Amino acid sequence: MPTIKSSAELRNNYNEISTFCHTYTEPVFITKNGKGDLAVMSIEAYEEMNSRFELYGLIKEGLDDIVDGNTRPFSEAMTAIRSKRKR
Structure with missing residues (x-):
């Protein structure tokens, strides 16, 4: 309440x-x-709430990408990530 x-x-x-x-x-x-x-x-509660909203926004972006077909195989994504880390 x-x-x-x-x-x-x-x-x-x-x-x-x-x-x-x-x-x-x-x-x-x-x-x-x-x-x-x-x-x-409190400011702490506000910041936590705001962080959740940001996270929910990112999750929605990811779900929208799935619906739009903007995806690639896991192995391809990992190869791209690893090649960026080596630079």
Whole structure:
């Protein structure tokens, strides 16, 4: 269940919310006038989330290459990699 705090709680209890975000590595949703406004998370959690998005993007590129037929045999790919390492 998400953690939801008001903007007043963020202002008045910043350290408590910061500690929560670092301890549980999950966002705290901040409301303003009773409506969702922000998601606050630690930098570590943000970087991890961003890394996942980058990985998912690379996986999608690979899957798209398979669908488009942009592939080659494993042995051919390994030969190309080995020849680049020898340079």
